[in-house]
Amino acid sequence: xxxxxxxxxxxxxVSCEKEEVKPQITVDSVILIEVxxxxxxxxxxxxxxxxxxxxxxCANYALDVTQVISKNNFSVNFTGMNTxxxxxxxLGPAKNNIILGALESPTYSLALNVNGFQxxxxxxxxxxxxxxxxPQQNGIQILNPVYTR
Numbered sequence: 001x002x003x004x005x006x007x008x009x010x011x012x013x014v015s016c017e018k019e020e021v022k023p024q025i026t027v028d029s030v031i032l033i034e035v036x037x038x039x040x041x042x043x044x045x046x047x048x049x050x051x052x053x054x055x056x057x058c059a060n061y062a063l064d065v066t067q068v069i070s071k072n073n074f075s076v077n078f079t080g081m082n083t084x085x086x087x088x089x090x091l092g093p094a095k096n097n098i099i100l101g102a103l104e105s106p107t108y109s110l111a112l113n114v115n116g117f118q119x120x121x122x123x124x125x126x127x128x129x130x131x132x133x134x135p136q137q138n139g140i141q142i143l144n145p146v147y148t149r
Contacts, residue, residue: 062082063096107124109122130147130149
């Protein structure tokens with residue numbers, strides 16, 4: 001009887017369906033970046049609205065990002081794209097909104113990295129404007145370098 005129990009447990013473990021790991025899709029487009037300010041709970045939060053210039057056959061592609069945040073430095077790495085199991089019918093870019101937080105200090109270093117390109121710039125906050133200064137833009141395009149508050 002014990003052998004039968006062990007055999008059943010072995011069969012149960014072996015026959016369990018393993019979750020398929022989806023391969024990550026490489027970003028094959030310029031990433032369009034727009035700064036926005038969102039008010040929530042009485043605080044102003046800065047958000048980078050990011051989307052690919054290229055349009056894909058599913059409207060629900062997402063940009064994968066990793067962020068490294070230190071005192072006055074932000075580094076955003078666009079690592080690829082992913083899709084849901086179900087394709088949202090319609091065409092659209094891959095998207096992601098990156099929340100930088102409720103920032104008050106006047107100037108921050110900001111790195112936006114994609115496909116081996118390292119784009120270094122500054123984010124400056126004044127009472128009337130938010131400025132994104134990126135002298136060189138490789139793999140990215142800043143759509144609104146000056147955001148009026």
